[in-house]
Amino acid sequence: MESLIVGDPLDKNTDIGAINSKEQLEKVKFYLSLGQKEGAEMYQSSCALPSKGYFCKPTLFLHTSQSHRIVQEEIFGPVLAIQTFxxxxxxxxxxxxxxxxxxxxxxxxxxxxxxxxxxxxxxxxxxxxxxxxxxxxxxxxxxxxxxxxxxxxxxxxxxxxxx
Known part of the structure; x- marks a missing residue:
């Protein structure tokens, strides 16, 4: 995750581009907060985010369960909830x-x-x-x-x- 590059989606070196709107970025942030409240363990990349635009750090949740909303709902952001099997x-x-x-x-x-x-x-x-x-x-x-x-x-x- 640390090697992922967040930035201009037109740059061929970018792995993760911008979120499409301020409203969607707020929705992604809501899910990040919710995942922690639900008891999942959150890890985020330490990458720098561009100063212009709507960007979110790549985020990984561990210790999630099927009942967590971050597992059940579509987030449409760079967020991954991992489950074991x-x-x-x-x-x-x-x-x-x-x-x-x-x-x-x-x-x-x-x-x-x-x-x-x-x-x-x-x-x-x-x-x-x-x-x-x-x-x-x-x-x-x-x-x-x-x-x-x-x-x-x-x-x-x-x-x-x-x-």
Missing amino acids: RTIEEVIEKANNTPYGLSAGVWTDKGSKIFNLTTKLRAGVVWANTYNKFDPASPFGGYKESGFGREGGIHGLMGYVKL
Whole structure:
């Protein structure tokens, strides 16, 4: 986390860009405070933030539970709540036990585990051994209370086509 660079999103060296509005930054700060109140252990990068714009330090929460709002709700900021698990079934249950389903990521050295997990996760997009990498040929959009339908790929183009 210490090596992450927060700054201008147009700079190729930037890892984390700005939050899109003052209101959204205040929402992210609310969740940072809430996570601590809920008993999670918070770690933040010591990186410097740009003086202009709406920026937030990369933040990690440990000792979170499924009932924590920082686990259940979409924050839309550089915040990660880590949960532990013992079995693949527990991973699937925890990941799917939320009202949201915009995206998910799976990291493993076993290809068969990737296929097993990605087919069972209820998310609009599931990344394997990477995160936040988009293929323009693939559709994107959330499940459940996330997103507004599909965009990208053939699914996204069909709304603009008359047949």
